Amino acid sequence: MVAAKVGDMIEFLGDLAAWFASSWDGDTGYLMRIWEHVTVSGAALLAAVAVALPLGAWFGHTGRGGMLVTSMVNVGRALPSFGIVALALPITIRLADALPVIDSGLGFLPTFVALFALAAPPVFINTHAGIRGVDPDTVEAARGMGIDGRRVLTTIELPMAAAVIMYGIRVTAVQIVATAPLGALVAYGGLGRFIIDGFAVRDSVQIAAGAILVALLAVATDIGFSRLERRVVPKGITPTRKGGNIAGDVMVDPARAQWSRAVKPIHREE
Amino acid sequence: MIELDAVGKTYPGAAAPAVTSLDLVVTTGEIVALVGPSGCGKTTTLKMINRLIEPSRGTIRVAGRDIGSVPGPELRRGIGYVIQHTGLFPHRTIAENIATVPRMLGWERGTIARRIGELVELMGLDPAIGTRYPAELSGGQRQRVGVARALAADPPVLLMDEPFGAVDPILRSRLQDELLALQRRLHKTIVLVTHDIDEAIKVADRVAILNIGGVLEQYAPPGELLRAPANAFVEDFLGADRGIKRLSLIRIAEVPLEAGPVVAPGAGAAEVAEAMRRYGVDWFGVVSGSDLLGWAWGSEAPSGAGGVALRPFEVRLQGADTLRDALDTAITGRTLVAPVFDGERYLGMLTVDAISRQVIG
Amino acid sequence: MIARPFIDWGWIVDHLDEIRDRIGEHLALTAIALGIGLIIALVLALAGLRVPRALPPITWTAGVLYTIPSLALFAFLVPITGFTTLTAEIGLVSYTLLILIRSIVTGIQGIDPAVTEAARGMGYSPRRMLWEIELPLALPVIVAGVRLAAVTTVGLVTVTALIGLGGVGFFILRGLNRFFDTEIVLGTALSVMLAMILDAALVGIERVLTPWSRRRSAT
Numbered sequence: 001m002v003a004a005k006v007g008d009m010i011e012f013l014g015d016l017a018a019w020f021a022s023s024w025d026g027d028t029g030y031l032m033r034i035w036e037h038v039t040v041s042g043a044a045l046l047a048a049v050a051v052a053l054p055l056g057a058w059f060g061h062t063g064r065g066g067m068l069v070t071s072m073v074n075v076g077r078a079l080p081s082f083g084i085v086a087l088a089l090p091i092t093i094r095l096a097d098a099l100p101v102i103d104s105g106l107g108f109l110p111t112f113v114a115l116f117a118l119a120a121p122p123v124f125i126n127t128h129a130g131i132r133g134v135d136p137d138t139v140e141a142a143r144g145m146g147i148d149g150r151r152v153l154t155t156i157e158l159p160m161a162a163a164v165i166m167y168g169i170r171v172t173a174v175q176i177v178a179t180a181p182l183g184a185l186v187a188y189g190g191l192g193r194f195i196i197d198g199f200a201v202r203d204s205v206q207i208a209a210g211a212i213l214v215a216l217l218a219v220a221t222d223i224g225f226s227r228l229e230r231r232v233v234p235k236g237i238t239p240t241r242k243g244g245n246i247a248g249d250v251m252v253d254p255a256r257a258q259w260s261r262a263v264k265p266i267h268r269e270e
Numbered sequence: 271m272i273e274l275d276a277v278g279k280t281y282p283g284a285a286a287p288a289v290t291s292l293d294l295v296v297t298t299g300e301i302v303a304l305v306g307p308s309g310c311g312k313t314t315t316l317k318m319i320n321r322l323i324e325p326s327r328g329t330i331r332v333a334g335r336d337i338g339s340v341p342g343p344e345l346r347r348g349i350g351y352v353i354q355h356t357g358l359f360p361h362r363t364i365a366e367n368i369a370t371v372p373r374m375l376g377w378e379r380g381t382i383a384r385r386i387g388e389l390v391e392l393m394g395l396d397p398a399i400g401t402r403y404p405a406e407l408s409g410g411q412r413q414r415v416g417v418a419r420a421l422a423a424d425p426p427v428l429l430m431d432e433p434f435g436a437v438d439p440i441l442r443s444r445l446q447d448e449l450l451a452l453q454r455r456l457h458k459t460i461v462l463v464t465h466d467i468d469e470a471i472k473v474a475d476r477v478a479i480l481n482i483g484g485v486l487e488q489y490a491p492p493g494e495l496l497r498a499p500a501n502a503f504v505e506d507f508l509g510a511d512r513g514i515k516r517l518s519l520i521r522i523a524e525v526p527l528e529a530g531p532v533v534a535p536g537a538g539a540a541e542v543a544e545a546m547r548r549y550g551v552d553w554f555g556v557v558s559g560s561d562l563l564g565w566a567w568g569s570e571a572p573s574g575a576g577g578v579a580l581r582p583f584e585v586r587l588q589g590a591d592t593l594r595d596a597l598d599t600a601i602t603g604r605t606l607v608a609p610v611f612d613g614e615r616y617l618g619m620l621t622v623d624a625i626s627r628q629v630i631g
Numbered sequence: 632m633i634a635r636p637f638i639d640w641g642w643i644v645d646h647l648d649e650i651r652d653r654i655g656e657h658l659a660l661t662a663i664a665l666g667i668g669l670i671i672a673l674v675l676a677l678a679g680l681r682v683p684r685a686l687p688p689i690t691w692t693a694g695v696l697y698t699i700p701s702l703a704l705f706a707f708l709v710p711i712t713g714f715t716t717l718t719a720e721i722g723l724v725s726y727t728l729l730i731l732i733r734s735i736v737t738g739i740q741g742i743d744p745a746v747t748e749a750a751r752g753m754g755y756s757p758r759r760m761l762w763e764i765e766l767p768l769a770l771p772v773i774v775a776g777v778r779l780a781a782v783t784t785v786g787l788v789t790v791t792a793l794i795g796l797g798g799v800g801f802f803i804l805r806g807l808n809r810f811f812d813t814e815i816v817l818g819t820a821l822s823v824m825l826a827m828i829l830d831a832a833l834v835g836i837e838r839v840l841t842p843w844s845r846r847r848s849a850t
Contacts, residue, residue, distance in 0.1 A: 012710065077779075078826035080786035083819030086803045090637065090812040178700030182790075185807050195706045199793055204710035211706035215699050222698065322752055347754030357749025361767045361843045371753050403843045419753075429752075 015205045023209070028193075030213060036189035037217060040108060041176045044115030049169060052124035059124075060131025060161075061153045069128050076121045081114075081175075085182040088114035111183030111190070118179060119172045126168025130161030162233045170225035177221045181214055191217065271427060271459040272296040272319060277328035278484070279314050288314045289484030291328065296476075298426075301453060301460040303470035306480035306487075306507070312463045315484060316429055319461060320349045332427060347371055350420035350428035350458070354435040356412045358404040364415055365400035371423040389418040392452070410441050414448075421456075430462040434469065446473050467508060471496070471515055479504050493519050513629045514594060522596055522610055523589030525628055527618030530607060532557045538574040549621075553605055556580055562609055562616040586611045593628055596620045639813040650799075650821070657798025657825060660788045663720055665781055668727030675728070676735035677761070686736065693729035701726065701790050709794060719791040726787060727780040734776020738769025771844060774837040778830050785826040789818065799825070 024031050059065030088110040096105030134157050142156045158165075181192025194210025197203075274294040280287040289311040296302045304312040317323040319330060321342040330337050337345055358367050365386050372382045390397055393414040404412055413434070420428060433449075434442040450473060453460065464470055470477045471492040478489045481503055488500040496516040499505040508515065531545040532555040545554050546568050555565045556575055564580030571578045585599045587610045599608040600622050607619045643650070675693075679686035696704075704722045712718040742765060750764050766773075789800025797804060799821040806814030838845065 074827075075823075077782050078786070078823045078830075080789040080800070080819065080822045082786075082789040082792070082800055083803055083815075083822055086807050086815040087819055089807065089810075090815060093810075174698070178703070181700065181702045185804070192702070195702055196793070198706070199709070207706045208710050211703040214703040214706075218698065218700050218703075320752060322748070343754040343756045345754070346752055351749065351752035353745060353749055353752065355743070355745035357743070357745035357747075357752075359746060359750070359764060359768075360743075361841065374754060374759075405843070416749075 012204070012208075016208055019205050019209050030191070030194070030209070033189055033191050033193055034213065034217065037177070037180050037191045037214075040111050040115065040183060040188065040190060041173070041180050041221075044112050044119055044176055045169075045173050047112075047116050048119035048123050048172065052120040053127050053165070056124040056127025056165075057131055057153060057158060060128040061149075061157060063132070065128060069125050072121045072125055076125075081118055081179045082182060084117055085111070085114040085179070085186060088117070089186045106187040107183075108188055110186040111180065111188040114183075114186075115176050115180060119176055122168055122172045122175070123165075127161070127165050130164030130168070131157050133164060134160045159234050163229070166225075166229040166232050170222065170229055173225050174218055174222050177218045178214070181210070271298040271333060272461065273331045274315070274319075275329045275331070277315070277318060277325050277330055279311070279318060279323060280326045287326070287483060289318075292484050292486060294478060294486065294489065296459055296461055298459050299457040300475040301462060301473055303474035303477045304461065304463045304480060305465065305467055305470045305477060307482065308465075309482050310480040311482075311484035312480050313431060315480070316431055316461060316463045319427075320346045320351060320429055322346070347374055347423065348425055348427075350423075350425040352416050352420045352428065352430040352433045354432040356404075356416035358412055358415060358419070360404050363401050363403055364407070367404065367415060368419045368422050370419060375423055377423075385422060389421060392421075392455075393418045394448070409437050410445065413437060413441075413445055417449075417452075421458075426459060428458045428460045430460060432463055432465070435464070435466075442469070449473055468515065468518075471519065479507055514597070516629055517597055517625065518592045518594040520593045520628055521589065522587060522591050522593060522620065525593065525620070525624070527610055527620060528624060530555055530609070530619040530621075532562075533575050534558065535563065536574075536576050539572065542568060542571055542575055551605075555583075555605075555609075557616060560615040562611075565605055583609045585609075586614075588612070589617075593620075593625050597622070597625050600625065637812050638816055642813050643817060650802075650817070653797075653799050653801055654821065654825070656796065657785070657788050657800075657822070660716070660719060660723065660791065660796065660798055661781065661784050661825075661829070664723035664727060664784050664788075665777065667720065668724045668731055668780065668784075669777065671724065672728050672731030672735060676732045676739075679732070679736060680739060690729070690732060690736075693732050696725040697729040699725075701787055702793070705791065705794055714795045716796065718794055719788075719796050722791075723784055723787055727784060730776050730780045730783070731773075734773050734779075735769065738772030738776075739765050741772060742768045767841075770841055771837065774833060774840075778833045781829045781833060782826045785822060785829060789822050798822075 020030075023029055026032065059068070089105070092102075092110040092113055093105035096102040096109070102109065131153075138160065139152060139156060142152050147155065180190050181195055183190050184192030184196040191210055191213045194206050194213070198205075198207035198210060272295070274292050276291045276293060277289065278287055278291045279289045288309075292311075292315060294302075294315075304315060306312050314323055318325045319332065319337070321337055325338075332345075332349070358364075359370070362370075368386050368389055369382045372385060377385070386400060387397070390400065395411065395414055395418070399407070399411065399415075404415070407415065417433070434445050437445065446469060462470075462474065474492060476489060476491050477495055479487045479495070481487050487507075488495060488504045490500075493516065495504065496508060496512050496519065499508055499512070505512070531549040531551055531553070533541050533545050535556055535558050537545075537556075542554050546552060552568045553565050554568060554571070554575070556563045556578075562583060564582045566575075566578045566580050581604075583605075584603070585608070587596055587599060587608055589610065589612065596608040596610075600606055600620065607621050608625075609619045610617045675689050679689045699707075701722065704725065705718060708718045708721055712721065746768065747760065747764065750760050755764065788796075788798045789803055791797050792800035792804040799818045802814040802818030802821070804818075806812065806816075806818065
């Protein structure tokens with residue numbers, strides 16, 4: 001009985017190895033699927049950063065948008081990513097109907113729109129929080145030395161908030177890579193194809209292979225962005241995994257945030 | 271009541287023992303203060319008595335019983351414990367906080383309720399406070415509740431770790447007075463850790479001065495400590511104002527008073543001059559019966575005391591006040607004396623000379 | 632092409648029974664995941680607090696589980712446990728662990744040390760201290776963690792539609808397959824509503840359980 005199980009396991013691993021050895025090539029090979037996965041994820045992240053970072057920085061700098069952030073946190077947490085991907089489809093189909101420029105409302109477009117919608121709020125929220133979290137004394141001192149509004153933002157606030165902002169981008173990037181497989185449901189390619197198609201035909205090898213590739217890509221993204229984080233964040237700034245309280249925010253991935261509740265030191269003679 | 275016999279503590283990984291070997295006896299009903307610089311092991315010593323810290327060597331007996339033979343939690347339920355930040359349970363009402371130990375000991379509900387009432391009254395707290403939570407109390411109230419909670423099961427021994435360390439000086443002084451008043455009624459055996467030598471002198475019957483590593487430099491009543499410090503360390507620790515500290519231990523009622531340069535309301539010029547000459551001063555006071563009416567400069571009364579405008583003495587010291595109060599009064603007034611009263615009745619006065627004779631003699 | 636409406640109310644009215652059943656399934660999947668997750672997290676967190684050296688590996692493992700994309704995790708499990716509720720629950724529980732363990736650990740570590748010292752000084756045994764002092768005082772932080780885990784889990788349950796379950800996520804998947812917008816909108820909206828209602832309910836529970844944190848300010 002146990003021997004049979006172990007035998008099955010070994011056979012399964014053999015099949016998996018064979019899959020990896022044979023399925024890498026061509027339009028439906030996994031190299032192509034990785035490329036599709038990376039391009040839609042990268043495009044969505046770039047777009048999200050391009051839109052949300054300047055907005056977050058400006059709102060943070062002027063101290064406005066607190067309410068917006070709060071509601072974004074609440075709604076963002078409750079919205080399932082599956083739902084976002086699904087909702088993108090009827091929107092892009094209608095868009096394609098209305099605008100002849102877009103040739104298809106299926107595939108790349110809904111996946112991109114969904115991932116963008118998923119990514120923009122946390123980038124915005126983290127940038128906003130990072131800027132708001134800059135020590136007001138430092139800003140005061142900068143102003144006292146005659147540095148004016150916009151230069152305060154670019155020379156003081158943004159560098160000091162870099163750790164929090166970069167952390168937000170990293171977590172968002174990982175989240176995008178993890179959600180992109182759902183694009184297979186709206187007729188996009190990417191690594192989700194293996195999982196979704198595998199589910200449909202109940203092909204365990206294909207499912208497992210897809211899962212492994214997605215997990216590896218997510219981990220690689222995490223590592224890559226943490227390297228980038230270390231380069232971008234100025235030396236004097238502690239690279240915080242910072243997060244507010246645990247009731248926490250989408251922004252700072254609660255799971256990785258160091259809970260920064262201060263524990264009172266016991267100052268005693270010993 | 272408490273005996274420490276060659277007690278020592280070495281923390282794991284520490285180079286030197288926190289307490290090397292300490293012998294100390296605390297007798298029933300006295301307040302003993304452990305004082306010393308940071309690192310002298312005073313808190314370690316205190317916490318070894320209720321086994322919050324396990325001694326590395328030696329034996330400790332409380333009420334004749336070796337505490338090593340009693341399980342820690344059981345031992346601690348029988349010893350009151352008060353700490354600096356009170357440590358009240360924020361999720362329990364004041365009544366529940368006070369009831370902590372009695373409830374663990376399995377007292378009956380009615381007995382506990384009665385006991386809470388007694389303690390609230392004893393600590394001078396508003397009875398309505400029982401249903402409140404600690405966060406709703408002021409710092410002083412919380413500190414009093416902390417003491418009430420420690421006293422709840424009526425333990426014979428009370429350990430206090432910097433009990434008044436976290437409150438402002440005015441409140442601290444008041445809480446110290448309250449502790450002394452409480453002790454006059456309850457006669458507990460109290461060991462108190464403080465870094466404040468003035469606090470030790472004020473509240474303790476005996477003070478143990480500890481040096482780094484738990485070395486006992488001197489163990490004596492405050493008066494003896496101030497009069498005859500055992501060595502340079504103790505002298506240094508007591509501070510340069512040792513003489514003034516001693517004054518705070520002596521009550522005015524204990525020392526002889528002088529009549530002072532006083533005359534009757536109708537006294538003539540010669541009488542006034544004679545009074546001033548006797549004391550070597552240039553002012554005189556006027557006393558009518560047992561009433562001290564005030565004072566005036568001699569130059570204002572060329573023809574005797576009659577009809578001269580008198581200035582009042584602002585401070586009226588009583589016999590229970592200390593010589594330190596008297597000195598303060600004397601050196602801040604124009605006349606350089608401290609008049610002493612029994613209620614409103616004038617008893618006599620203390621001069622700066624007379625006060626300083628008490629320290630020297 | 633004719634502009635289609637996003638929502639066909641008539642369809643919804645016709646399918647109220649099915650909607651009710653799927654909501655029930657959704658709540659059941661969520662509740663089981665939270666319940667089991669809380670028990671496991673409690674055991675692991677308390678073990679980690681008792682033996683500090685065990686804490687980093689515990690949180691590291693929970694962190695790895697959390698990092699694996701949810702779809703990938705379900706996909707890993709399908710070859711082993713099949714298209715079953717067990718597969719769904721293993722995945723869902725894995726996602727709650729990190730949040731819950733962290734909240735329990737920080738909740739207990741964040742307690743004012745004076746309070747625990749006083750409790751020990753009055754003769755509390757470690758076990759009694761845990762149940763009567765530490766857990767009650769850590770409750771606000773723990774509940775915050777449970778709320779976060781609950782909201783996350785409600786969202787993740789929709790993904791289990793891909794392995795044949797899904798709660799209200801079933802509607803999203805079927806809507807996608809049939810290009811029927813009403814079901815997509817319905818499934819997403821129901822999931823958001825369930826998350827918010829559950830969150831509000833947990834806030835209510837916390838208020839009842841922590842009467843002391845509502846009253847403040849010294850007299």
